[in-house]
Amino acid sequence: MKIERYLPAPALSLILLITWLLMVSSLSFGQILLGLILALGIPLITRRFWLPLPRIKHPIKLAFFVLRVLGDIVVANIQVSLLIWSPKRAPHPGFIEYPLHVQDRLAITLLANTITMTPGTVSTNISLDKSSLLIHALDMSDEQALIRDIYERYERPIKEIFEC
Amino acid sequence: MSQHLLILPILLPMLTALALLLSGQTSTSFQRLASIAATGALVILGALLLYRAGSGDISAYALGNWQAPYGIVLVLDRLSALMVALTAVLAFGCVLFASAGDDTRGSNFHAIFQLQLMGLNGAFLTGDMFNLFVFFEILLLASYALLMHGGGKARIGAGLHYVVLNLVGSALFLVALGVLYGATGTLNMADMGRRIAMLSADKSALASAGALLLIVVFSLKAAILPLYFWLPSTYASAPAPVAALFAIMTKVGLYAILRVNTLVFAESPALVFIEAWLWWGGLATILFGGIGVLAARDMRTLVAYLVLVSVGTLMSASGMGHVASVSALIFYLVHTTLIAGALFLLAELVGMQRGKAGTRLVRARKLRQPTLLGGMFMIAAVAVAGIPPLAGALGKLLLMQAADETQRLMLWPLLLLAGLAALVALSRAGSVLFWASYKGEPSGPVANRRQLSGATWLLVSAPLLVLLASPVSHYTDATAEQLFNPQQFTETLLPPLVPLAKEPLAKTSRTEATRTKAPLIDTSSLTNYSKAVSSDIATAKQPALAHTAASVTGDKR
Amino acid sequence: MSLLWIPLLTLAGTLVPVLTETLGRRRSTLATMALPLLALLIVLTHTSALFSGDVISMQVGWLPQLGLDLAFRLDGLTLLFALLILGIGCLILFYAGYYLSPQEKDSRFFSFMLLFMTAMIGIVMADNLLLLWLFWELTSLLSFLLIGFWSHRSDARRGARMALTVTSAGGLALLAGILLIGNIVGSFAMQDVLAAGDQLRGSSYYPLIVTLVLLGAFTKSAQFPFHFWLPHAMAAPTPVSAYLHSSTMVKAGIFLLARLHPALGDTSLWAISLTMVGLATLVYGAWFALLQRDLKGILAFSTVSHLGLVVLLLGLGSPLAIVAALFHILNHALFKAALFMSAGVIDHETGTRDIRRLGGLWTLMPLTGTLTLLAGAAMAGIPPFNGFLSKEMLLTEAVTTQLFGGLSVVIPLLVLIGASLSVAYSLRLIYGVFFAPRSPKDNALKESATGENEEETSIQAHDPPKGMYLPGMGLAVLCLLVGLFPMTLAAPLINSASLAVQGLHTPVFHFALWHGLNLPLMMSLIAIGLGVLLLWRHSRLSAVASLLTPKDATMIFERATIRIVKAALWVTLRLENGSLQRYQALLLLSAIGMTALGLSRLGLLTGDAGLQPVDGLAILGAIVMIFGAVSSALAHRWRLVSLLMLSVVGLMVSLTFVRFSAPDLAFTQLSVEVASMILLILALFFLPQRPPRWVSPRRLMRDIILATAFGLIIAALNYAVLTRETLSIANFFLEQSVPGGGGTNVVNVILVDFRGFDTLGEITVLTLAGLGTYKLLNRLRLFKPSGNLEGIRWSRHRYPLILEVVAQLILPLALLVSVYIFLRGHNEPGGGFIAGLITAVALLLQYMARGYEWTSNRLPISYPVVAVIGLLIAVTTGLGSWVFGYPFLTSSFGYFDIPLIGKTELATALLFDIGVYLAVVGATLMILVNLGSITTIHRPTLKASQQNAPAEGKK
Amino acid sequence: MSLPFIAEALVSLLLVLGGLFAFTGSLGMLQFEDFFMRLHGPTKGTTLGIGCVLIASMVYFTLYQREPHMQELLITLFLFITAPVTGHMLAKTGLHMHLRFITSTRGSLPELLDEDVGQNRVARPGRPKRPSGVKSRKRQLLKSRGR
Amino acid sequence: MLIIALWISLTLIVLAMAINVYRLAKGPDIPDRLLALDTMYVNAIALIVIVGLWLNTKTYFEAAILIAMLGFISTMAICRYLLRGDIIE
Amino acid sequence: MELLFSLVTGVLSASGIYLLLRGRTFPVIVGLTLLSYAVNLFLFSMGGLHTNAAAVIGASEAPADPLPQALVLTAIVIGFAMTAFIVILAIRARAELGNDHVDGKQGDEGEQSK
Numbered sequence A: 001m002k003i004e005r006y007l008p009a010p011a012l013s014l015i016l017l018i019t020w021l022l023m024v025s026s027l028s029f030g031q032i033l034l035g036l037i038l039a040l041g042i043p044l045i046t047r048r049f050w051l052p053l054p055r056i057k058h059p060i061k062l063a064f065f066v067l068r069v070l071g072d073i074v075v076a077n078i079q080v081s082l083l084i085w086s087p088k089r090a091p092h093p094g095f096i097e098y099p100l101h102v103q104d105r106l107a108i109t110l111l112a113n114t115i116t117m118t119p120g121t122v123s124t125n126i127s128l129d130k131s132s133l134l135i136h137a138l139d140m141s142d143e144q145a146l147i148r149d150i151y152e153r154y155e156r157p158i159k160e161i162f163e164c
Numbered sequence B: 001m002s003q004h005l006l007i008l009p010i011l012l013p014m015l016t017a018l019a020l021l022l023s024g025q026t027s028t029s030f031q032r033l034a035s036i037a038a039t040g041a042l043v044i045l046g047a048l049l050l051y052r053a054g055s056g057d058i059s060a061y062a063l064g065n066w067q068a069p070y071g072i073v074l075v076l077d078r079l080s081a082l083m084v085a086l087t088a089v090l091a092f093g094c095v096l097f098a099s100a101g102d103d104t105r106g107s108n109f110h111a112i113f114q115l116q117l118m119g120l121n122g123a124f125l126t127g128d129m130f131n132l133f134v135f136f137e138i139l140l141l142a143s144y145a146l147l148m149h150g151g152g153k154a155r156i157g158a159g160l161h162y163v164v165l166n167l168v169g170s171a172l173f174l175v176a177l178g179v180l181y182g183a184t185g186t187l188n189m190a191d192m193g194r195r196i197a198m199l200s201a202d203k204s205a206l207a208s209a210g211a212l213l214l215i216v217v218f219s220l221k222a223a224i225l226p227l228y229f230w231l232p233s234t235y236a237s238a239p240a241p242v243a244a245l246f247a248i249m250t251k252v253g254l255y256a257i258l259r260v261n262t263l264v265f266a267e268s269p270a271l272v273f274i275e276a277w278l279w280w281g282g283l284a285t286i287l288f289g290g291i292g293v294l295a296a297r298d299m300r301t302l303v304a305y306l307v308l309v310s311v312g313t314l315m316s317a318s319g320m321g322h323v324a325s326v327s328a329l330i331f332y333l334v335h336t337t338l339i340a341g342a343l344f345l346l347a348e349l350v351g352m353q354r355g356k357a358g359t360r361l362v363r364a365r366k367l368r369q370p371t372l373l374g375g376m377f378m379i380a381a382v383a384v385a386g387i388p389p390l391a392g393a394l395g396k397l398l399l400m401q402a403a404d405e406t407q408r409l410m411l412w413p414l415l416l417l418a419g420l421a422a423l424v425a426l427s428r429a430g431s432v433l434f435w436a437s438y439k440g441e442p443s444g445p446v447a448n449r450r451q452l453s454g455a456t457w458l459l460v461s462a463p464l465l466v467l468l469a470s471p472v473s474h475y476t477d478a479t480a481e482q483l484f485n486p487q488q489f490t491e492t493l494l495p496p497l498v499p500l501a502k503e504p505l506a507k508t509s510r511t512e513a514t515r516t517k518a519p520l521i522d523t524s525s526l527t528n529y530s531k532a533v534s535s536d537i538a539t540a541k542q543p544a545l546a547h548t549a550a551s552v553t554g555d556k557r
Numbered sequence C: 001m002s003l004l005w006i007p008l009l010t011l012a013g014t015l016v017p018v019l020t021e022t023l024g025r026r027r028s029t030l031a032t033m034a035l036p037l038l039a040l041l042i043v044l045t046h047t048s049a050l051f052s053g054d055v056i057s058m059q060v061g062w063l064p065q066l067g068l069d070l071a072f073r074l075d076g077l078t079l080l081f082a083l084l085i086l087g088i089g090c091l092i093l094f095y096a097g098y099y100l101s102p103q104e105k106d107s108r109f110f111s112f113m114l115l116f117m118t119a120m121i122g123i124v125m126a127d128n129l130l131l132l133w134l135f136w137e138l139t140s141l142l143s144f145l146l147i148g149f150w151s152h153r154s155d156a157r158r159g160a161r162m163a164l165t166v167t168s169a170g171g172l173a174l175l176a177g178i179l180l181i182g183n184i185v186g187s188f189a190m191q192d193v194l195a196a197g198d199q200l201r202g203s204s205y206y207p208l209i210v211t212l213v214l215l216g217a218f219t220k221s222a223q224f225p226f227h228f229w230l231p232h233a234m235a236a237p238t239p240v241s242a243y244l245h246s247s248t249m250v251k252a253g254i255f256l257l258a259r260l261h262p263a264l265g266d267t268s269l270w271a272i273s274l275t276m277v278g279l280a281t282l283v284y285g286a287w288f289a290l291l292q293r294d295l296k297g298i299l300a301f302s303t304v305s306h307l308g309l310v311v312l313l314l315g316l317g318s319p320l321a322i323v324a325a326l327f328h329i330l331n332h333a334l335f336k337a338a339l340f341m342s343a344g345v346i347d348h349e350t351g352t353r354d355i356r357r358l359g360g361l362w363t364l365m366p367l368t369g370t371l372t373l374l375a376g377a378a379m380a381g382i383p384p385f386n387g388f389l390s391k392e393m394l395l396t397e398a399v400t401t402q403l404f405g406g407l408s409v410v411i412p413l414l415v416l417i418g419a420s421l422s423v424a425y426s427l428r429l430i431y432g433v434f435f436a437p438r439s440p441k442d443n444a445l446k447e448s449a450t451g452e453n454e455e456e457t458s459i460q461a462h463d464p465p466k467g468m469y470l471p472g473m474g475l476a477v478l479c480l481l482v483g484l485f486p487m488t489l490a491a492p493l494i495n496s497a498s499l500a501v502q503g504l505h506t507p508v509f510h511f512a513l514w515h516g517l518n519l520p521l522m523m524s525l526i527a528i529g530l531g532v533l534l535l536w537r538h539s540r541l542s543a544v545a546s547l548l549t550p551k552d553a554t555m556i557f558e559r560a561t562i563r564i565v566k567a568a569l570w571v572t573l574r575l576e577n578g579s580l581q582r583y584q585a586l587l588l589l590s591a592i593g594m595t596a597l598g599l600s601r602l603g604l605l606t607g608d609a610g611l612q613p614v615d616g617l618a619i620l621g622a623i624v625m626i627f628g629a630v631s632s633a634l635a636h637r638w639r640l641v642s643l644l645m646l647s648v649v650g651l652m653v654s655l656t657f658v659r660f661s662a663p664d665l666a667f668t669q670l671s672v673e674v675a676s677m678i679l680l681i682l683a684l685f686f687l688p689q690r691p692p693r694w695v696s697p698r699r700l701m702r703d704i705i706l707a708t709a710f711g712l713i714i715a716a717l718n719y720a721v722l723t724r725e726t727l728s729i730a731n732f733f734l735e736q737s738v739p740g741g742g743g744t745n746v747v748n749v750i751l752v753d754f755r756g757f758d759t760l761g762e763i764t765v766l767t768l769a770g771l772g773t774y775k776l777l778n779r780l781r782l783f784k785p786s787g788n789l790e791g792i793r794w795s796r797h798r799y800p801l802i803l804e805v806v807a808q809l810i811l812p813l814a815l816l817v818s819v820y821i822f823l824r825g826h827n828e829p830g831g832g833f834i835a836g837l838i839t840a841v842a843l844l845l846q847y848m849a850r851g852y853e854w855t856s857n858r859l860p861i862s863y864p865v866v867a868v869i870g871l872l873i874a875v876t877t878g879l880g881s882w883v884f885g886y887p888f889l890t891s892s893f894g895y896f897d898i899p900l901i902g903k904t905e906l907a908t909a910l911l912f913d914i915g916v917y918l919a920v921v922g923a924t925l926m927i928l929v930n931l932g933s934i935t936t937i938h939r940p941t942l943k944a945s946q947q948n949a950p951a952e953g954k955k
Numbered sequence D: 001m002s003l004p005f006i007a008e009a010l011v012s013l014l015l016v017l018g019g020l021f022a023f024t025g026s027l028g029m030l031q032f033e034d035f036f037m038r039l040h041g042p043t044k045g046t047t048l049g050i051g052c053v054l055i056a057s058m059v060y061f062t063l064y065q066r067e068p069h070m071q072e073l074l075i076t077l078f079l080f081i082t083a084p085v086t087g088h089m090l091a092k093t094g095l096h097m098h099l100r101f102i103t104s105t106r107g108s109l110p111e112l113l114d115e116d117v118g119q120n121r122v123a124r125p126g127r128p129k130r131p132s133g134v135k136s137r138k139r140q141l142l143k144s145r146g147r
Numbered sequence E: 001m002l003i004i005a006l007w008i009s010l011t012l013i014v015l016a017m018a019i020n021v022y023r024l025a026k027g028p029d030i031p032d033r034l035l036a037l038d039t040m041y042v043n044a045i046a047l048i049v050i051v052g053l054w055l056n057t058k059t060y061f062e063a064a065i066l067i068a069m070l071g072f073i074s075t076m077a078i079c080r081y082l083l084r085g086d087i088i089e
Numbered sequence F: 001m002e003l004l005f006s007l008v009t010g011v012l013s014a015s016g017i018y019l020l021l022r023g024r025t026f027p028v029i030v031g032l033t034l035l036s037y038a039v040n041l042f043l044f045s046m047g048g049l050h051t052n053a054a055a056v057i058g059a060s061e062a063p064a065d066p067l068p069q070a071l072v073l074t075a076i077v078i079g080f081a082m083t084a085f086i087v088i089l090a091i092r093a094r095a096e097l098g099n100d101h102v103d104g105k106q107g108d109e110g111e112q113s114k
């Protein structure tokens, strides 16, 4: 309880400390101390701005997920580049309504961002009731396959990471 | 404390403002008391400064203990002391008046009022060009805020013009400053002055361009002919105590012109053009201001145009450019500032009691206090129109006397005609406001004691200046003398002139430095400059203030 | 020194009526008279000396720079006038005590009268021309107040204004003349000026001086064609007319002519001007006096005429003529004051001053009648009254003068006509009021009646109380006595006055009723005869006159005034058409013109420092910038586009700063850019976005030319400076930054140390802007569109989910970054200002993402307080140096070895920077959040305690 | 192969790749025919491209110059968080503003009309005709929803 | 090698920015222009980094951080404006 | 380079002035902002145009003149304060006067319907 009070978000604090050290690009004692102070202090100041976020239950899965997304980003870029560089091939863009399974805000955000960053898709709208996500695909052949693909590659891992 | 005297006129209002802002809006009476007390203290400070400057010494205050020309210095000479004192006296009347109720028509009146005073005092005291810009901005922004105090259509409309024009003015100010810096490499006024005197013809022409542009900017603030159009509606629509305080605002522009003309551009070839601009612009302002006086259909507008006439008078006097005219103009300036302030306050009192008609020059209901207000109006009108026996007449006489043979030809008729126009308009206004009232019982509010004392405080200046005409004009004479002897200024303020070093970055390195980590350096020039600089540094950072103050004021002689 | 007491006593007298107000009218009046009487006594003690031609003077320095001294003199001329002013003044005061109705505010009236008396005394005693002028103008002013005393009457107000305008205009001309005199003589002291006659007459300015001085004198003394104000001044209470407009003020002009006679007189210009104007006035005034119906009107025009007579005499200029002039001044004052008093009595008793409604009063008011008869006879110039004596002298002089050469005969002829008219109106006055049968049946008369009560008021008419007729009676008797014993009663006085005016030229003269049967006597008789004839045929005369009468001078004056005011209004409105564009154009034109003037002196625009080569990146950057700026201007009708283009320019400006080695500027520009962007978007929402109508091509052309010219000037200036080597004080900062300021980032050290005072001012400006906007937003109500310009309704996603989440993530990161930027500021690019803006913008993102209410609930901070605390920290840091005896803002820093951490620098500048940080955060949020909140229910409004003030915006 | 050389090679590669990706991203903005398609390039390509350049800089300073410099990582992280949000919000704005998309676009968005995006679209002032540069694509007439 | 890579990279980034400017000018719709502006901001980051490498200095690096953060926020502000009109409600 | 730089400040200020002369408050504000960009660049350039010469001791061996930079920094901040004020003033004027014309009237001289 007490720790919660003074360390409301350990993950955030850690991120902040790392960020600080990255920023100052130094590992001197003074900087670490300062970083610690900030890492503890800033969450205390900003906690009032947090809406409840889910805890990351499986950090390792998260790591895998991140790696996969990074890989997908590279792939996505190559794909899009090909599309861009070969004007002969006319793409078939399309809108898809993707039914959302996760309901947590962070999870939805993560999913939407992932979709945007990965092959040929951009999330364009989250419905008011958070039931579906509208996606614009640059080159779409099979709507259902795409939905399935997204679910399997991204949404399910996200569900697992946050256990929601 | 006495060694910090110079900065007190800036810090006192600032700290007062901060205290007022922190205390919140809890107690109006506390705010008023604090504001009045602080302004009263400023009056005392002003007197102390006058006393100090009266000795003829120039004192300086090196902020951050960085000596001129490197740091910013505040400089007290006769003129700046007079302006600070004048501001304080004017402000005291205004704040008294405002404390009767005008201050609660919007938020934070007193705090902004104090910041306005801070800006004004800073502008009068600073010896640094860029710092002058900063204080100009403070006083302008404060004036914008004060102008909008209480809101209303007319104010907003006039305010928009005022703000936009001044913003353009500020942009031009920066351009002018830039050119002057580019030509002289310094920002301290005295330093700039002595460097301008030594510039090559080429750079001197460049400095001239900056100087002329700067004068345009100051002329905008001072409101002379092609640039005065913002003034009538702005002054006429401002809340009374603010309009009264604004009487000093045009004088800031004039002050700046006087300062740069005598200290910075005294040796510049541009001075001829500057003086011609001021002279003709001033004359034209008298002419059109006088026409506006005749045309005014509202007492506030009338007073605003009277301010314009006085501005024109002062400007043309500054364009005459000799000791006598400057002395006369300073005398006139003191008088006209205070009386214009008094008139704005009076207009409000009169308007208040006339119901719907307000200050418009139409028949209206009877005044509550016709004798009292009428008497006060009479005094103010006589003073402002330049009719004996009050100070306006003396000021005008001094100015007319100061004009030389050829200047007379233009100045006298204009001045006399403008005086006549003022007289005609004021007599008409007075007879409409105080005499031509409808039958029936007066029903307006009685003027508050604070309002009356505020107006009286300013009004008393008119007879007082007559009684003290001799000492005052002695002071203004000495002031003008001092202004025209910038050597004293320069000698007390600055170390002996060292030739400025070349830019450390040599020409070749400019182009080559793009790729290599270590750009080429012309070592010879580097050593030169470090030598030159180190000799400067030796005098720059003084060990302690006691020494600073003493060395600059030149001790008691 | 006793001289000073004379004006001082009368001045002190102004207080008496106020102080004695409670004692009752009678006692108050008597008390008021006491001090002037004392002053008169002092004057009289000097008579013996003055009769022998001495001049007594005194002087106190006042404003030596101006040549203005408090100098008074007493000589014969002064004595003559002082006796009139004080003597007649006292009688009139006494009379006024009875004249004014009990309910009138007499204390003010008497105060004004005494003040006026002081001013008059000042004029005649002044031994300095400037001092004389001061008093001169004062009399104009007081006459304004006295004429307008019955301010509820429109004729009184008009008359007062007219008198003031005319006499002040003259006064201003006089001032110019006096200044010219002073300039030539080198002094304003009277004896110097009077002694410098030859010098003045020899000066090339002489004609101008004479013109100016005469303008002053003629307007004051109501000479043709400036006479018209005087009849209108009759709206004043009768004591005022008696005092100001017969015996004193109107004589000031004549006094001046007499006074300056030694200095300016004795030239043909002087003589001819005075003679012609005097003659014209004499005849003109007399003619119109005869045609007047109003008693006071008759007296006013007769005054004009008599003043003309005196001017004529002064113009003729022979020693005897001047003696005659001085004598007539005395005579006229005596009989005219008496006549005015009687007119006042008649008005008072009958309620009317219309001569056609009056008549037959002799039986009812015998004493008044006697008084009028005596004084009227004097005015008509009938022997044995004093008026006869001076008129005889005039006729003598007129006959003998050779001024106009062959045409000189015109003068006696015109004088004769004037004298006849004078007889006629005098007799008409006496006859019409006291002896003529009354004709109440006259309808036309009733219509034009001036009196309020139309009823037969004269039935109750009777002689007034003693106090009211005694003063007049005294004067009338004096007229007779002077006529009978001129050598005893008048000669010494006139002699000494003449000594003062013409010194050694003063002739030996002999006043007598009988000089033998000579031409002047014949003319006198003819005049009397003609006068009677004119009176007899008066009704026919008026009919003819009404045809001949030119347009009323009043109307001309009034119309001219109105026309001038209208013209002034027209000019003013044309000039100030309320168009900001025009005002800006003028400002820009001035700036362009003046700068071009400076630049034109530059031999070659390109300086000797030469040019650096251009690289492709720079060219591309320049193109983008130019593109952004131009399209922002062209797209001004599509505001969002214009804004986006502006944003491009902003970005490019920051990149330019990077390109040219100004990291701090780049950072600042970037962070300010965002804040401005948000600000402008808020503005976009609240300002109508419909494109304005198209502008005329001419206007467009003007704007484009102006803009181009300005751009060219700026570019030329910039180029000129850039191609010249700048030798600046910069090296000092580079050298001193580390040892003196303790920081390696010189720009930051300048900001917080070398020029920390600027920075203090800068954050004050920022805070002030916040406070100012708070004022503007107070109780602002705005129309809030429900959809965009194209009619699309706003999205229903108030707070887009994804933005919410990201905002939440960014906040801690942004705070971290701002701490980082803040801490490195002193040594590397960064600092409190940039850090403050980052914090502010990050918090703004919260407001954008989560809304005002949600965010402010979690951030219950008053932004003004934050800003103020920031300012306070900065100031306090500055003040801290006082403790150590250093000036404000003196910085101090040191390197400390802290265990485990190592060498660390601690600087007061950092503290100062914290102040900057807080001020920036507070002020920025104060501005933007307040603006954002006006569409919410949390709009800024004044607190309830302040709402008792009347609703704003009414003014 | 010394460390500096490897580092240099890596840096050079990353730089060129970064430049290529960034350019490609912007090129997409040029090539595609409707807003939603143009959106894809910058959100992905540019982000990755800039990421590469940033990493290149990090590697350069840390390995090549031996001065640890890690801020690049921070920026990259930041960009990867914000870029998709920007893309998403822009797309949402595009939808909201009823931007036209090419006729070949598949799928439909019926229920969005009422709920999530703006409605009541009024007739727009005439807009300039899209230049039909490539003849072969003439068939792909632009269509717009909600009319 | 590094110089050549820098050259190539710089040229590409500059070209990318030129395309952004083109799109900014052409539109046709506000979101297009906004996208162009945002992309330009991001490309500016690369520009600063590359110039930093070129000049071998880290002095200007923080400008990249600021652009990343502030560019995002200003784009969000405009999006909000287009979506809701009122950006703080 | 100098010529190019001057050209840019010139065009920026000309565009700013053109906008300033429009009759509506919004373009005027944009114009003022553009003008202040131009002025800031102008003032900044008074210290000369230097490449890789940041005025940070140690970072560059021949630092540029830091003084104009400090001045411009102050000018930027003041400019921001002024922009903020005038934006809000324009909004207030819109509320009080009922339109966004700088003279508080609909239409103006020179403006005509197309």
Ligand code: NA
Pocket: B182, C721, C722, C723, C724, C725, C726, F046, F047, F048
């Ligand atoms: Na230079």
Ligand code: NA
Pocket: C931, C932, C933, C934, C935, C936, E086, E087, E088, E089
């Ligand atoms: Na809002």
